[in-house]
Amino acid sequence: MPADKYVGQSVRTIEGRGPVTGTSKYTNDFAFPGQLYAFIVRSPHASAKIKRVDLSGALKVHGVVCAYDGAQVAEHLNPLTHYIDPGVFGGQSAELRAVAIDEVWCYGQPVAVVVADDRRVARYAASRIQIDYEPISPVLEIEDAIAPDARAVVPGWENNFIMRVPFRNGDPDGAFARADHVVSTTVRIHRFSTQPIETRCYNAVWEHDTESVTLYATAQNPHPMRYVLSQILRMPENKIRVIAPTIGGAFGVKMHGHPEESLICLMAKLTGRPVKWTETREECLLVGAREQRHDVQMAFTADGELIGLRDNFYANTGAPSACPGWGMAFLTGLTMPGPYKVRDIDVTMHAVATNKPAWNAARGYGKEATAIALELALDEAARELGFDPVELRMKNFIQSDQFPYPSPNGLMYDSGDYGGAVQKALAAIDYEGWRARQAEGIRDGKYIGIGIAYELTPEGGALPGTMVSGYDSSSVRIGPDGSVRVLTGVTTPGTGNPTGIAQIVADELGVALETIEVTQGDTTTCPYGFGNYSGRSTIVGGGSAALAAQELRVKVIKVAAALFGVEVEQVELHRGIFSVVGDPARTLTFKEVSYASYTRAYDVASCIMPPLEATATFKPSSIRHTPDENGHINPYPSYSNAAYVAVCEVDVATGKTNLLRFAAAHDCGRVINPVLVEGQACGAVGFGVGGLLFEDIRFDSSGRQLTRGFMDYVMPRCEDIPEIRMVHHDSPNPDTYMGLKGAGEAGVGGSAAAVANAINDALRPLGVALNQLPFSPSRVWGVIQAGTAAKQNIGEAA
Amino acid sequence: MEDLLTQSTLVQLRVNGKLHELEVMPFTSLLDLLREELHLTGTHMGCMTGHCGACTVMVNGRIAKSCIVLASTLERAEITTIEGLRTADGKLHPVQQAFWDEAGFQCGYCAPGMLMSAVELLKENPNPDDAAIESGIAGTLCRCTGYRSIVRAVKAAAVRMNSPEA
Numbered sequence: 001m002p003a004d005k006y007v008g009q010s011v012r013t014i015e016g017r018g019p020v021t022g023t024s025k026y027t028n029d030f031a032f033p034g035q036l037y038a039f040i041v042r043s044p045h046a047s048a049k050i051k052r053v054d055l056s057g058a059l060k061v062h063g064v065v066c067a068y069d070g071a072q073v074a075e076h077l078n079p080l081t082h083y084i085d086p087g088v089f090g091g092q093s094a095e096l097r098a099v100a101i102d103e104v105w106c107y108g109q110p111v112a113v114v115v116a117d118d119r120r121v122a123r124y125a126a127s128r129i130q131i132d133y134e135p136i137s138p139v140l141e142i143e144d145a146i147a148p149d150a151r152a153v154v155p156g157w158e159n160n161f162i163m164r165v166p167f168r169n170g171d172p173d174g175a176f177a178r179a180d181h182v183v184s185t186t187v188r189i190h191r192f193s194t195q196p197i198e199t200r201c202y203n204a205v206w207e208h209d210t211e212s213v214t215l216y217a218t219a220q221n222p223h224p225m226r227y228v229l230s231q232i233l234r235m236p237e238n239k240i241r242v243i244a245p246t247i248g249g250a251f252g253v254k255m256h257g258h259p260e261e262s263l264i265c266l267m268a269k270l271t272g273r274p275v276k277w278t279e280t281r282e283e284c285l286l287v288g289a290r291e292q293r294h295d296v297q298m299a300f301t302a303d304g305e306l307i308g309l310r311d312n313f314y315a316n317t318g319a320p321s322a323c324p325g326w327g328m329a330f331l332t333g334l335t336m337p338g339p340y341k342v343r344d345i346d347v348t349m350h351a352v353a354t355n356k357p358a359w360n361a362a363r364g365y366g367k368e369a370t371a372i373a374l375e376l377a378l379d380e381a382a383r384e385l386g387f388d389p390v391e392l393r394m395k396n397f398i399q400s401d402q403f404p405y406p407s408p409n410g411l412m413y414d415s416g417d418y419g420g421a422v423q424k425a426l427a428a429i430d431y432e433g434w435r436a437r438q439a440e441g442i443r444d445g446k447y448i449g450i451g452i453a454y455e456l457t458p459e460g461g462a463l464p465g466t467m468v469s470g471y472d473s474s475s476v477r478i479g480p481d482g483s484v485r486v487l488t489g490v491t492t493p494g495t496g497n498p499t500g501i502a503q504i505v506a507d508e509l510g511v512a513l514e515t516i517e518v519t520q521g522d523t524t525t526c527p528y529g530f531g532n533y534s535g536r537s538t539i540v541g542g543g544s545a546a547l548a549a550q551e552l553r554v555k556v557i558k559v560a561a562a563l564f565g566v567e568v569e570q571v572e573l574h575r576g577i578f579s580v581v582g583d584p585a586r587t588l589t590f591k592e593v594s595y596a597s598y599t600r601a602y603d604v605a606s607c608i609m610p611p612l613e614a615t616a617t618f619k620p621s622s623i624r625h626t627p628d629e630n631g632h633i634n635p636y637p638s639y640s641n642a643a644y645v646a647v648c649e650v651d652v653a654t655g656k657t658n659l660l661r662f663a664a665a666h667d668c669g670r671v672i673n674p675v676l677v678e679g680q681a682c683g684a685v686g687f688g689v690g691g692l693l694f695e696d697i698r699f700d701s702s703g704r705q706l707t708r709g710f711m712d713y714v715m716p717r718c719e720d721i722p723e724i725r726m727v728h729h730d731s732p733n734p735d736t737y738m739g740l741k742g743a744g745e746a747g748v749g750g751s752a753a754a755v756a757n758a759i760n761d762a763l764r765p766l767g768v769a770l771n772q773l774p775f776s777p778s779r780v781w782g783v784i785q786a787g788t789a790a791k792q793n794i795g796e797a798a
Numbered sequence: 799m800e801d802l803l804t805q806s807t808l809v810q811l812r813v814n815g816k817l818h819e820l821e822v823m824p825f826t827s828l829l830d831l832l833r834e835e836l837h838l839t840g841t842h843m844g845c846m847t848g849h850c851g852a853c854t855v856m857v858n859g860r861i862a863k864s865c866i867v868l869a870s871t872l873e874r875a876e877i878t879t880i881e882g883l884r885t886a887d888g889k890l891h892p893v894q895q896a897f898w899d900e901a902g903f904q905c906g907y908c909a910p911g912m913l914m915s916a917v918e919l920l921k922e923n924p925n926p927d928d929a930a931i932e933s934g935i936a937g938t939l940c941r942c943t944g945y946r947s948i949v950r951a952v953k954a955a956a957v958r959m960n961s962p963e964a
Contacts, residue, residue, distance in 0.1 A: 010901070012898060012899055012901070013898075013901065016898045016901065016903065016906070017898055018906065019903050019905070019906020019907070019909045020890065020894040020895075020897050020898045020903070020906070020909055020913065021840070021880070021881070021883075021884060021890070021894065022838075022839075022840020022841070022879065022880035022881045022883075022909065022910065023840065023881075024840075024906060025839070026839075026842070026907065028839075028842075028843065029833075029839035031834075120825075194941075195941060196905070196907070196941050197842070197844040197850055197852050197905075197907045197908050197939060197940070197941050198842070198844065198852075198905065198907040199843075199844070246905075246906075247905060248842070248905045248906070248907030249904070249905040249907060249941050249942050251941070278843070280846065281844070281845040281846065281847070281850075493905060494903075494904045494905025494906060494907070494942060495904055495905075495942075496901070496904065675900075675901045675947075676901060678947075679901055679904055679942070679943055679944075679947050680904075682943060682944035682945075682946045682947065683904065683941070683942045683943050683944045684944075685944050686940075686941070686943070686944035686945065687941075709845060709847050709849065710845050710847060710849035710850055710939070711847065711849060715939055715941070716945075717936045717939065717945075718931075718932045718933075718935050718936050718940075718945040718948065718949065719932045719933065719936055721944050721945050721946070723928075723946070724944060724946050
């Protein structure tokens with residue numbers, strides 16, 4: 001890497017100054033003259049008929065401007081438009097309303113809205129609304145929902161399956177018939193979610209002169225959100241502007257489909273004043289994710305080759321919603337069998353509707369569940385059959401010379417070296433050293449465990465017929481003063497991609513990084529784009545900005561050549577200075593050439609067409625939506641992957657896990673900014689560790705959510721995350737700009753599975769293991785006690 | 799609401815060096831006062847229960863979570879918010895500079911908690927080890943970074959503040 005390139009360097013982020021000075025403006029920091037505040041009344045029941053809504057008490061409160069129930073809202077709003085409609089893929093769709101009309105189907109569902117000139121007044125007035133409910137016995141768990149006599153959560157549905165999809169390849173029955181060993185494991189993943197520290201917020205401003213609405217929103221996908229709003233609000237897209245200001249973390253929960261988005265716009269339209277709604281933490285915790293049950297069967301030969309995989313799995317996706325959360329279950333099935341070469345597979349995905357609150361997308365988008373299910377089941381097999389867990393994986397990985405590799409489900413893995421990454425991760429943590437310490441520890445009554453796991457995380461996904469798109473666009477504009485503005489269709493939730501994109505543009509254009517400003521998240525100024533999801537922002541945002549910059553570089557070089565009076569081949573451009581090859585004394589500044597490009601269009605700059613603006617699209621060529629002969633598509637251009645190793649000590653008296661060390665070897669393709677990539681990877685480890693050990697959204701038997709704040713939803717703090725050794729094992733993607741792969745999503749499932757496997761490894765001397773998340777102290781203590789009791793019983797029986 | 803107005807309290811407090819005299823309601827939190835009355839929106843709301851730390855400020859030189867402090871209890875208090883960390887000439891505090899240079903944050907929403915905690919920690923312990931840093935910032939949740947970059951930034955800040963030029 002030449003030292004004079006920005007790409008590859010850990011440059012400080014352009015956008016990083018705002019947060020440290022407190023000057024960044026997040027959505028909730030905007031307030032407009034005449035600002036009103038909305039409060040949403042939510043169902044206290046998981047399932048109930050709404051008999052009557054009486055708003056009169058709220059309307060009497062001084063300061064209240066309006067209040068509406070579901071039927072009144074429905075007069076103005078169409079049903080919510082799905083981000084990903086299950087109906088498009090042959091599943092069951094429900095008609096979704098912003099505010100419930102006759103029936104509620106989950107705890108926390110909106111049933112009325114109050115708007116007042118003070119948010120405390122709105123909240124108080126909401127308590128004066130009287131609603132008569134007739135509760136219905138709720139369907140809460142997977143087992144209840146799939147029972148033959150289960151009540152349909154959505155009236156009119158035949159059953160509670162949003163979608164059932166088989167992922168079958170080869171001859172799985174034959175593989176199981178000839179197997180020497182079959183290991184069955186049930187892996188249960190609990191409900192845990194993303195919980196960015198900034199909750200959602202919408203502030204809708206009605207523009208009287210143009211009869212249009214501007215929505216300031218914690219939105220990951222402003223343009224697709226504008227489309228959805230246009231459908232729901234019955235307004236053309238050109239009357240709606242969505243602005244996503246600085247975002248305080250998103251991780252999927254700020255993808256749209258939430259009822260509040262269109263509801264707040266409607267309140268602004270009906271009152272003619274700005275209306276703001278800020279989600280409380282309790283409301284944020286209503287958004288679920290990840291809850292799945294996997295019944296995994298693995299067929300092995302005597303020497304440990306995995307020859308067959310069955311996984312019948314169920315995802316409790318909660319009540320139907322317009323958010324894209326349910327699609328996570330589809331991805332869990334599609335990305336089986338991860339990094340392993342087994343081809344005879346029989347996997348069936350069931351996305352199940354229940355009376356729990358709905359999911360939204362959560363970092364990993366179902367691919368974390370693939371890793372958790374496979375990696376826990378592989379360790380179970382290693383324990384049962386007496387294999388070393390590292391050896392068992394090495395034996396079954398796809399080899400580095402097999403790429404591009406078509407997975408049994410038709411995904412085309414671009415590149416990788418899974419075995420090499422495991423070796424790097426083991427070396428980074430000193431695996432042999434820890435094995436020795438483990439053996440010593442047990443003599444002193446210390447239960448040390450070492451766990452490994454692998455995660456394959458396809459990134460940059462595109463689903464046909466939806467606003468989950470694989471391409472994106474950027475514009476680059478050079479002003480007459482030589483300053484550069486980049487406008488992108490991708491957005492940032494705070495990951496640093498604007499700086500990564502600016503680094504790419506600075507190199508491609510030949511200017512100093514400091515001369516570049518990046519604008520994102522405004523549907524009126526930015527090119528049409530799909531925003532932030534699936535680790536795509538640098539792949540397609542950076543790729544498209546590079547193409548636009550290349551186009552402009554050609555133009556400014558032409559003008560510079562004309563000004564110098566030489567051939568274009570003789571012009572060099574570096575860090576904003578043009579020079580003539582062989583005559584370094586002759587130079588022009590970027591400003592001089594830019595100014596001439598605009599002002600001398602009829603003489604020296606007539607060789608180009610002004611202005612110095614270009615828009616380009618990066619459309620990864622490896623995405624394929626035309627089904628092949630097996631009916632398979634390849635929705636991903638990029639297959640990031642990583643090996644994780646965790647070392648922990650379990651206190652067998654309390655069941656508490658103390659994480660001692662963590663290492664990962666990450667393959668995210670070409671790295672633009674190492675420190676930012678590492679930040680992404682470490683953040684994902686925080687998600688995995690928190691989800692495995694602490695975070696848990698729980699309900700009582702009537703379906704009321706018990707987890708309502710950070711007292712109950714315990715997220716990891718600094719002391720809970722050990723030192724993370726992050727090493728790179730990058731193989732460039734042959735199909736993307738500069739070999740980028742994406743770094744945003746990988747790590748949640750792999751790190752959770754590594755910690756789970758480490759805990760089970762620590763518990764091995766006690767003869768117990770656990771495959772049900774979370775591995776909370778009480779649950780770990782419980783299996784230790786049950787194991788001890790079982791041993792005593794055996795002892796007594798003998 | 800009119801009845802409530804009779805219950806308001808007059809408080810004098812100094813925020814980032816500037817004296818304010820304000821009528822506050824008995825239920826007004828310091829967070830609301832800062833954000834809504836004084837328009838200091840650098841202090842953030844994350845949970846309203848004192849768990850996340852995004853609302854952290856200094857009250858009389860000690861860190862406090864402004865969402866669970868009632869403004870009416872702060873008579874003659876000296877408050878410093880994230881906006882007040884910079885010197886009068888606009889120069890960044892060494893802790894701010896270190897967090898920026900070291901990519902301590904990603905989204906930066908937790909910045910008030912992390913920066914204020916680090917400033918307090920380094921005042922009391924100029925050479926903190928990892929364990930001291932971990933407990934020093936334990937009151938603030940970060941969801942983006944996995945905390946390792948934050949520990950790195952605090953260490954870098956300590957080095958800067960201990961160097962003679964600082």
